[in-house]
Amino acid sequence: MNFFIVSVIKIVLVFAVFMTTLAYLQWVERKVLAHIQSRTGPLRVGPHGLMQPLADVFKLLTKEDLLPPYVNKFFYLLAPFIAVCLALISISIIPFGPEIEVGGTRTYMQISDVNVGILFILAISSVSVYGVALAGWSSNNKYSLMGALRSSAQMISYELPLTLVIVCPLLLANHLSLRAISDSQAGYYLGFIPRWSIFQMPFPQIFGFLIFMVAAFAETNRLPFDLPEAENELVAGFHTEYSSMKFACFFMSEYANMVTITCVATLLFLGGWHPLFPAPYSNWVATAVLLFIAIACFFQAMRPARKRDQYTFPFFGIGFLILAALWTVPSFQFILIPIFWFAGKVAFLLFTYIWVRGTLPRFRYDQLMHFAWTFLFPCALLNLLLTALFVAVF
C-alpha cells in the first residue's frame, strides 16, 4: 500500500512540475527569442509577462472548438490525443535524482524505474509519429498531408542516427535502465574531470553527443528542422486545421518532447544529476548561482529600464534569496542538490534549443533528408563502431 501512496505523491509532484515547466518554457522561449532579436517579448500580462502562459491557456480553452467539414472526425479528434499522451508518458521513467529516504520510506526520485528504460523511451518516440501522421491525413487537406508525410519521414529518418548514437553510452554503461546509466557516470577522473559519457574513457562521446543533439532537434521538429510546420510553404503543416485546445495539445506535445529528450540527453551524456565538481564544492554552487541572480535582480532594480521594474525586481531578488537559503539547509540538500544539477543541465540544453532557433535558418526538405542519410547516419555508425572497438579492446 505504501508503494501506491508514494507513487501517487510522486506522480502528482512530477506532473505539476512538468506541466508548469511546459507552460513557462514557452514564455522563456518567447522572451529569449525576443531578446536575441532586440525585442522585449511578452510584457503586458503580469510583471514581465509572467502571467502570459496562464492567459494563453485561458485563450485556448475559451476559443470556439472548430470542427472543419470533410475531416475524418474520429482520427481528427484522436490525433492530438495520441500526440499529447505519448509525449507525456515518457517523463514517467525519467530519474531526477538518486535514491532518497523520506520519513523512513526509501524511494527513487523517479516515478518508476524500468529495466529497459531507454528502450521504452525509444519505443514511445517511435510511436509518436502517429499523432502527426494521423492529424495530417485526417484533416483532408493537402498542406496538412504534405506536412504529415514530411514529418513522418523526417522522424523515421532521424530516429536511425539517434538510436545508433544512444547505443554508445549504453556500451559504456553496460545497462539499459536510465538510473543505472546515470549512476555509471558518477565519480571523477583525476579528481576533477567528471566521468560523464561525453568525457568517459576509453572513447569520449563528444561527437556522439553532438549527433544526438542534432538528431533530437529533428526528432522534435524544431528549428532548423521544423519543416512539417514550415509556415511559408505549408501554411502550418499538419496542424493547419486544428484550433483551440486541440492545437494546444500539439503545442504541448512539442514542448513535452523537447523536455523529455533533453532529459534523456542529460542522463545519457551529461551524467544526469551528478555534479560537475567533486562533493564539497558542488554543494555550494547552487547557492552561489542563486545568490548571484538575486544580486543581479537588486542591481537591476536600482537602474530600472522601465518604471515598474523598481518594484518588481526587488521581489524577484528576495525570492531568489529565499531559494538560495533553501539550498543551504542541510536537511533539504540531499534532495535539492541533485535536482539543481539535473535541472541546470536540462535548462542549459533547452536554452540551446531556443538559442539555435533564434540563430539558424530553416533547411530545405531535400537538404534535410540528405543530411540525415548521407552525413549524420554514417557519422553515427562510425561513432558506434569506434566505441564498440574501444570498449572491446580496453
Place this chain on the structure above:
Amino acid sequence: MNLWLIPLFPLIGFILNGLWGRRFSKAVINLIGVGTVAVSFVYVLVVLSKLYPLNTAYSEHYFTWLQSGFLNVGFDLLLDRLTAVMLLIVTGVGLLIHIYSVGYMQHEGGYYRFFAYLNLFTFFMLILVMASNLLLLFVGWEGVGFCSYILVSFYFHETWATGAGNKAFIVNRIGDFGFSLGIFLTVITFRTLDFGKIAAAVSTMPVEAGFGTLAVLTLLLFAGATGKSAQIPLYVWLPDAMAAPTPVSALIHAATMVTAGVYMIARLSFLYDHAPVAMEIVAIVGLFTAVLGATIGITQNDIKKVFAYSTVSQLGYMFLGVGVGAYSAGIFHLMTHAFFKALLFLGAGSIIHGLGGEQDLRHMGGLRKAMPITFVTLGIASLAISGVPGFSGFFSKDAILSAAYTHAPWMFWIGAITAGITAFYVFRAYFLAFFGSYRGHHHPHESPLTMTVPLIILAAFSLGGGYINVPGWLSGLYPLLEHENKVAMIVSASFGIIGIIIAAFLYVFRPGLAESFKNKAGGLYTLVYNKYYVDEFYQGAVVKPLEAFSRMFLWKGIDRGIIDAGLVNGSGRAVRGWGKALRHFQSGSIRNYATWVLAGCLLVIFVIGLYGGSR
C-alpha cells in the same frame, strides 16, 4: 620397407607427362618416362637385397579400402618370391623397353602421350603383381587392360588401330565378366579376398573330386585369364593388337600383361590344386592354344603377326605348365619368354624401324648385312624360343614338357610336335627377313644405340636366362614335382632342331620348294592362312545375333515401346491430363487461393491432431 614407393614412381611419371607433357621437351619427357621406371627398378633391387632370402612372404598394410559387412578389403601390398620374379621382369624388361622406345618413337607424334601411357601401364602392372588380395589384383588387371586399349589405339586417327583397340577391350570384357563373377563367388565362398586368408581357408578343405564350387570358381577366374592371356576361345584380340607401336607389343602383348593370367593362376595355385577338373581344363586349353597359335604362325606374312601367334602359342605352353601342376615351370617359362619374346618383338621393331615401317616378310630379305646387331640378337632369340639346348627357352620348355609327360604322355607328344612347329615358323620368319636377297624398296639401316643396347642386353638374358634356377627359387612356394626326364628333354630338343633344319631347307637352300608345298596343301593352307576362320565364326555366331537381338528386342521393343512410349510420353501425357483438370483451380483470385491454403492447413492440423500430436 615402403613397398608403395615401387608403383608410385611410374604413377608420378604418368601424372607429370600426362598433364604437362605437351609443354616438355623430348629430353624432359625421356627423363621422366624412363627415369621413373629406372628408379622403380633400382628400388626393387634395393628392396630385394634387403629382404634377400625372402623365405616368407612380406606384406604391408596401408589402409582399409572397403569395409562392407563381413567383407574387409585393405590396400595391402605383398612381396614374396613369386612377386619378386614378376617385379624384376616388369621393371627390368619394362625399363629396357622404355629405353628402346626413346629410339623407336623418335619420329612419332604424341611422344609424351606414349610415355605417359607406358608409365601408367607399368604402375598398374606393378599393382597387379604386388596386390595382396583379389580385388586389388583386379584393379591392376583392369588398369593394364585399359592401358592396353589406349596403347593399341595409339594411332587413334587410323580406323584399324581404333578397331583393334575396341576389339581388345571388348574381348577382354567377356573374360573379365567371368573374372568378376569369380571374385563374387570367392567373396561368397570364403568371405574374404585376401590371398593369405583364402589359402588358409582352402587348406582345410578336401580336394574336390568332381565339378564343385572350387572348380566353378577357378574356371571363372580362368575365363578372365583366357581373355587377358589370349587363350582359346578369347585369343582373337591379340594378333589385332599388333596395331600398337612395336615396343608396346613387346612390353604389354608379349612380356608382361598377357602373362598376367599365368601369374594369377600361379598366385592362386592353392585354389587350383583343390580343383583337379579345372586344372585339367586349363592344361587342355593351354595345349590346344599352343597348337593353334603355332599352326597359324606358319602361314602369316606380317612379321609382327607371326610373333603374335607365337606369343599365343607360348602362352599356351605356360598354361599347359600350370595346368599340369608345374607352376614354377610355368613361371620359369614366363620369365624366359619375357626375355626372348621381348627380344623378338624389339628385333622386329628394329627391322620395321630400319625399313621405314615395312612389316611384310615378303618385302624383306638379306638384311643380315645391313643390320648385324639385329641379325645376331634376333638369331639368339629364335634359337631360344625354338628350345635349342643351352638357350633359355630350352630349360623352361623342357621343364613344362617333362611335367606334362608325367601328367599325361599324349600332352607331351603334342607339345613336343608343337615345339618343332614353333621352331619352324620362327626360323621361317628369321630366314625370310635376313637371308636371300632384299625384296623391298626402302633403304635398310641399323637402328640407333638406344634400340640396339636393349637388344644386346635382352640377347644376353635370352642366352643365359635359362641358368637362373627359377623352379629352385620358387621351390618354397611350389614343390618340385617334375623329376629330370632325359627322354623328354632329348625328344623336345630334337623336334626343335628338326624344325629349324626344315625351315632352313625350305627358305634358304630351296626357296621355290615352299611355294610348291603351299600350292599342294591348297584348302588346308587357305584354312590356316585365314586363321581357321575363327574371326568370321565369331562374327556370324556371336556378334551378328547379338546385334540383331539388340536391334529388334532391346531397341525397338524395350527402348522405343516401353521406355519411350510408355514411360516418357506416358508421364508427359499424364501430367498434361492432370494439368487440364487442375487448371480450373487457378482462378487468379488470391482470396480463393488463401481459402485453399486454409483448407489444406486444416487438413494437416487435423491429421497431426489425430495421429501425431497425442502423447
Place this chain on the structure above:
Amino acid sequence: MIDTILFIIFAILAIVSGFNLVLQKHPISSALSLIGVMGSLAVLYLLLGAEFLAMAQMIVYGGAVMVLFVLVIMLLNAGREKGSTKSWFAQIAGLPLLLCLVALLGFLIRAILPPLRSVEFGSWVGGTAEHIGQLLFTTYLLPFEVISILILIAILGAVVLARKELD
C-alpha cells in the same frame, strides 16, 4: 491480482482491435486496430516476463512496420473497400472453414495440452536484454547473421521495387 486485471483489459483490447481490423472497411482503421493489437500484445509480453521483446514489439512493429503501413495508406490514399463477387470460393467456403479452424484450435488447446502453469507477473523475467543478447550471439549467432543479410536484401529489394522508373 494486478496481472489478472491487466491481462483481462489488454486481452479484451486485443480481441476488440482484432475484430475491428477485420470488420472495418477503411484500411486506416484496420491499421490503427492492428497497432492496438500490437500494443496490447506488448503489455502481455511484459506480463510474461519478456520485457526486451515487449519493447522490441513497440519499436519494430509499432514504430517501424505499422508506420510504414500508415504512410503507404496515406500515400496511396487508399479508400474504402468495394464489394466484389470474383472470389466465389472464398465467399462460400471461407466461413465454414474458419469455424472449423476455431473448433480445431479449441480442441487442440483443450485436449492435447497438459495443464500449464499460471502466469504470475514478475515471477520469472527471462527475457532481459542480457539473456536475449547472450543467446542471440552464441547459440543463434548464425540465424542472426543470416537474418541480418535477409534484411539487407529486403532493403535493396524495397529500394529497387519502389524506385520510380527513370526513362
Place this chain on the structure above:
Amino acid sequence: MGHVPLSWYLVLSAILFVLGVAGFVYRKSIITVFMSIELMLNAVNLSFVSFSYELRRIDGQIFSFFVMVVAAAEAAVGLAIILTIFRNRGTLQIDEVDSMKL
C-alpha cells in the same frame, strides 16, 4: 481472483490467429490483407512467448524476435510491391489483380 492460467494466453493467440485468417480471406484491400498476415504473425509470436514462459527458456522469445525481424523485412518488400502494383494498375482491390490465371 487468482492468477491467469497460461492457456488463456494461448486461447487469445488462437483467437487473434483466426481473426487474421478471417481478414485474409474476407478483406478486399491488398493492404488490409497484408495487415492480416501481420496479425497472424503476432498471434504466433504470443504463442512463442507463452511457451517460453511455460518452459522457462527464452529460445521461444528469440524465435519471436526473428519473426519480428522477418516481418519487418517482409513489410518493406511487400509494401514496395503494393506501391508498384498501385502504380501499374491504379487499384488496391485484391480481386482486380487476377491476371495470373488461365
